[in-house]
Amino acid sequence: MSDQQLQHLIKMVNQISANNLHHGDAEQSAEVIATHLRKFWARSMKQKIIDYAESDGLELSTVSRLAVKRLSEPQEA
Amino acid sequence: MLDYYDPSKTDPGTGGLNPDLDYGTPPSPSDAQVSVSIDGTTIRVPEGTSVLRAAALAGINIPKLCASDNLEAFGSCRLCAVEIEGQRGYPASCTTPVAEGMAVTTQNAKLARLRRNIMELYISDHPLDCLTCPANGNCELQDVAGTVGLRKVRYGFQGENHLDAETDDSNPYFSFDPSKCIVCSRCVRACEEVQGTFALTIEGRGFESKVAAGQSEPFMDSECVSCGACVQACPTSTLMEKSVIDAGQPEHSVVTTCAYCGVGCSFKAEMKGDQLVRMVPYKGGDANHGHSCVKGRFAFGYATHKDRIKEPMIREATNAPWEVVSWDEAIAFAANKLKDTQAKYGRESIGGITSSRCTNEETYLVQKLIRAAFGNNNTDTCARVCHSPTGYGLKTTIGESAGTQTFDSVIKADTIVVIGANPTDAHPVFASQMRRRLREGATLIVIDPRRIDLLSTPHGGKGLHLPLRPGTNVAMVNALAHVVVTEGLEDTAFIESRCEPRQYNEWREFIAGERNSPEAMEAVTGVSAQLVREAARAYAEAGNGAIYYGLGVTEHSQGSTMVMGIANLAMATGNIGREGVGVNPLRGQNNVQGSCDMGSFPHELPGYQHVGDPAVRARFEDVWGVTIDDEPGLRIPNMFDAAIAGSFKAMYVQGEDIAQSDPNTQHVEVALSALDCLIVQDIFLNETAKFAHVLLPGATFLEKNGTFTNAERRINRVRKVMAPVAGLEDWEVTMALSNALGYPMDYRHPSEIMDEIARLTPTFTGVSYEKLDRLGSIQWPCNEAHPDGTPTMHTLDFPIGKGRFAVTEYVASEEKTNRKFPLLLTTGRILSQYNVGAQTRRTENSQWHHEDVLEIHPSDAELRGVHEGDWLGVSSRVGQTVLRARISERMLPGVVYTTFHHPGSGANVITTDSSDWATNCPEYKVTAVQVEKVTQPSAWQRHFEQFDQRQHQLLTPAAIHAEASDATALK
Ligand code: SF4
Ligand code: SF4
Ligand code: SF4
Numbered sequence A: 001m002s003d004q005q006l007q008h009l010i011k012m013v014n015q016i017s018a019n020n021l022h023h024g025d026a027e028q029s030a031e032v033i034a035t036h037l038r039k040f041w042a043r044s045m046k047q048k049i050i051d052y053a054e055s056d057g058l059e060l061s062t063v064s065r066l067a068v069k070r071l072s073e074p075q076e077a
Numbered sequence B: 001m002l003d004y005y006d007p008s009k010t011d012p013g014t015g016g017l018n019p020d021l022d023y024g025t026p027p028s029p030s031d032a033q034v035s036v037s038i039d040g041t042t043i044r045v046p047e048g049t050s051v052l053r054a055a056a057l058a059g060i061n062i063p064k065l066c067a068s069d070n071l072e073a074f075g076s077c078r079l080c081a082v083e084i085e086g087q088r089g090y091p092a093s094c095t096t097p098v099a100e101g102m103a104v105t106t107q108n109a110k111l112a113r114l115r116r117n118i119m120e121l122y123i124s125d126h127p128l129d130c131l132t133c134p135a136n137g138n139c140e141l142q143d144v145a146g147t148v149g150l151r152k153v154r155y156g157f158q159g160e161n162h163l164d165a166e167t168d169d170s171n172p173y174f175s176f177d178p179s180k181c182i183v184c185s186r187c188v189r190a191c192e193e194v195q196g197t198f199a200l201t202i203e204g205r206g207f208e209s210k211v212a213a214g215q216s217e218p219f220m221d222s223e224c225v226s227c228g229a230c231v232q233a234c235p236t237s238t239l240m241e242k243s244v245i246d247a248g249q250p251e252h253s254v255v256t257t258c259a260y261c262g263v264g265c266s267f268k269a270e271m272k273g274d275q276l277v278r279m280v281p282y283k284g285g286d287a288n289h290g291h292s293c294v295k296g297r298f299a300f301g302y303a304t305h306k307d308r309i310k311e312p313m314i315r316e317a318t319n320a321p322w323e324v325v326s327w328d329e330a331i332a333f334a335a336n337k338l339k340d341t342q343a344k345y346g347r348e349s350i351g352g353i354t355s356s357r358c359t360n361e362e363t364y365l366v367q368k369l370i371r372a373a374f375g376n377n378n379t380d381t382c383a384r385v386c387h388s389p390t391g392y393g394l395k396t397t398i399g400e401s402a403g404t405q406t407f408d409s410v411i412k413a414d415t416i417v418v419i420g421a422n423p424t425d426a427h428p429v430f431a432s433q434m435r436r437r438l439r440e441g442a443t444l445i446v447i448d449p450r451r452i453d454l455l456s457t458p459h460g461g462k463g464l465h466l467p468l469r470p471g472t473n474v475a476m477v478n479a480l481a482h483v484v485v486t487e488g489l490e491d492t493a494f495i496e497s498r499c500e501p502r503q504y505n506e507w508r509e510f511i512a513g514e515r516n517s518p519e520a521m522e523a524v525t526g527v528s529a530q531l532v533r534e535a536a537r538a539y540a541e542a543g544n545g546a547i548y549y550g551l552g553v554t555e556h557s558q559g560s561t562m563v564m565g566i567a568n569l570a571m572a573t574g575n576i577g578r579e580g581v582g583v584n585p586l587r588g589q590n591n592v593q594g595s596c597d598m599g600s601f602p603h604e605l606p607g608y609q610h611v612g613d614p615a616v617r618a619r620f621e622d623v624w625g626v627t628i629d630d631e632p633g634l635r636i637p638n639m640f641d642a643a644i645a646g647s648f649k650a651m652y653v654q655g656e657d658i659a660q661s662d663p664n665t666q667h668v669e670v671a672l673s674a675l676d677c678l679i680v681q682d683i684f685l686n687e688t689a690k691f692a693h694v695l696l697p698g699a700t701f702l703e704k705n706g707t708f709t710n711a712e713r714r715i716n717r718v719r720k721v722m723a724p725v726a727g728l729e730d731w732e733v734t735m736a737l738s739n740a741l742g743y744p745m746d747y748r749h750p751s752e753i754m755d756e757i758a759r760l761t762p763t764f765t766g767v768s769y770e771k772l773d774r775l776g777s778i779q780w781p782c783n784e785a786h787p788d789g790t791p792t793m794h795t796l797d798f799p800i801g802k803g804r805f806a807v808t809e810y811v812a813s814e815e816k817t818n819r820k821f822p823l824l825l826t827t828g829r830i831l832s833q834y835n836v837g838a839q840t841r842r843t844e845n846s847q848w849h850h851e852d853v854l855e856i857h858p859s860d861a862e863l864r865g866v867h868e869g870d871w872l873g874v875s876s877r878v879g880q881t882v883l884r885a886r887i888s889e890r891m892l893p894g895v896v897y898t899t900f901h902h903p904g905s906g907a908n909v910i911t912t913d914s915s916d917w918a919t920n921c922p923e924y925k926v927t928a929v930q931v932e933k934v935t936q937p938s939a940w941q942r943h944f945e946q947f948d949q950r951q952h953q954l955l956t957p958a959a960i961h962a963e964a965s966d967a968t969a970l971k
């Protein structure tokens, strides 16, 4: 996996988070962000950011980490 | 006999009128009807109609020379004189309004004598070279001379006359031969009333009077913007298209749509056989009502330019010469490459890009090819880099990804807000309409770092300029909304009945916070709080406030937030859902709206229907007969990243030049070079094609059938006037590729593609070619509820029911100035060139703009010892390029500006890949840079030169033979 690609993904999630901090508490914001990622990110991008969050995740902001965690959990229909 | 003229009962495409006839004076807007008798025929017409127009509506043609139905009556030629019962003398019918019971005589012996005398005077100062005159066969003066029966000219030509006056040939597209001028002033009035430029005047009086451009300068040196309105208005050959002088009068014509900008002007393509002689703006076009700009009117020569790609070509490696092959071979080669790539790297390793310059049908087909034949959702379009935030922001707040109004709506606006757009250059025909409204006294508010030309509209009303720092739009829109909320300027009735209370309350609490006040935001935006308050009041209290915005809103890291902020502002003030108000994105390219509507984005099927929705997928799967991937695909920047990472290997690009138009050129070049197979379909060897393995010749808009959708959601027909240079229209090429990939497509005409679109897209169910031909154009939504389309949206409710306010926190861009990069670069475009310039650079339009320059404020220039015309190195965090300096006070100190119409300028070498948080729309409008004097082009530019030369050599057959031997060595 190219570092550059991952760097971009990390930057993107953090940017999405920074623009969505106003939805109540961190958990609520994380849900909004996770929904955004589900709706707009390609399968491979989601997988990469999930892998990163699980293996290292240090560069993700706190809310981003919460959001990616939700992304990796199976959604109840 | 009683004839009723009732526009509502007749063909809506033309308002019941024949767009090819001139009714003499403009229609009267009055609802009251009066009845008059003309030569014994009684007709009812709206009060205020001129006698001349009433007669024309009754089918009676009164001779005229100085009148035209797109200009206010002037009454100077007197040819239209009539007799009115009970009135003395012979009043001019063009300046005489009808009155109830009026009885008019248009023809009798006295009138005939009078008209003949007038014509005799005109002709005595007019050359008699009709047979060799370029207007022969299409000259109003000639026609009127014929109608009035002029047989002799008693005055002779010995007296003083203007027959030796010199021709002004300075404009590349039309000439001005004053010896033929009858000083009717139609040109002067067209420049004022239709175009709004005021470049022409009548100089002198009586016999001395003559038409002058600017301060009696050649046209090219005057303020003239070459829109052609005066040429069209001229009843003689004084102002005449050079193409007609060269080719002679056209013999047939076809109505079609301009392929340049999002205004979508209708034109008559006037032809001689298969040669296009001239483009004449079509009065029946509802977007442009017979007006045009220099691009659509004159810059069509690229279609027959020698650089056109005329045959399919293939090559194994991008440093190998191109091999000309048959269509079948090229398609088979491309299909095999795509199949091999998927076999080797997986289903998701390929993708494609649809074009905002191609037709709806072609765009629809490309995304269908990707979703059905490629089997993934890796489709995107260049709208990603311009208006994707519009889609996101408007859909979230008001439920539909499109502007709310017609262009005509601006005529009812009391305050016009223009944010991050430059209509006089990018949407010129709409700008003329705006200027008309500004002359009528509407207030203008411009929110833009740069002082745009709209602010200097001749005879315009009040104008406020809020010159904010690039990147601070959201801070500004929040401050405006704060004033609305805290000064009690809200439209509470609208909010209560039309908006979701929960979101509204959340938003209201947020926006009323002190941190959003103009005073608090002053430090961020750099605009005085008082000015912001004044602007907010002017918008909210206007009656009708209309917002128009462009790429200066979307191309930011907070583009989507800003679009939502604009929608908030409109909802809070109730400025939505009727004429004269609304939220209007001004789309750049001709079919940006259409390419978004047609499902080009990776997460949305046509009609903005999400791929994750099983019900939506089921309907498409049923018609397409395949399973559609339920996850979104890659967007353009994600494709580039994946290409560099090695997981994305092949791409089909139709009619887009991503190598030039996308930010951070060097990154894009690395990505494109990493592909195993790049298939480019275009009319020229564009920058992207230089990295391609398959080159498929594209067809221009003149060579195909289809539809474009303009910025007001208007679907316009594009009609074929000549055969495609390489034999195939673009949709046929996509179809061939799909068939070669094993997914059958079988359309015989684009109308069949539109029928499929109508079946699958809820907002298009009522659209068909038959209806388009009947109505002229249709604004979607067009369905059971709106069978003739929807000019104004959201009149009763929103597609999502109630409007949703969105909290729009200002988050500063990461692209910030510092000691190393102390200036902010912002980008834009100019009138004569179009986008990446591939077309306009291949026309005489380059006489107006032959290079991109860097505009720099005098104080920044002085600090760096820079003078007008110096070479400047512009460096950002990602690259450097060199541009020539132009000293300009249009921006505040600290801001520099350039355009990106020429590939060698490398403006995108310096733009970064910073982008909108929601959509990845690149932040073109903000790049921190340093500027310094240099003596030579940048390293990138030198490399570009070499690469460009090399790729052109690989294209020429001579090079193919000469270098065939070393080509193998290069592989
Ligand atoms: S071409 Fe347009 S701008 Fe130029 S003089 Fe004629 S009307 Fe005016
Ligand atoms: S140039 Fe043409 S339109 Fe203008 S005053 Fe002369 S004849 Fe009339
Ligand atoms: S470029 Fe735009 S404004 Fe100019 S003629 Fe074409 S559609 Fe109209």
Ligand code: FES
Residues within 6 Å of the ligand: B063, B064, B065, B066, B067, B074, B075, B076, B077, B078, B079, B080, B081, B092, B093, B094, B095
């Ligand atoms: S047309 Fe009426 S005065 Fe010229």
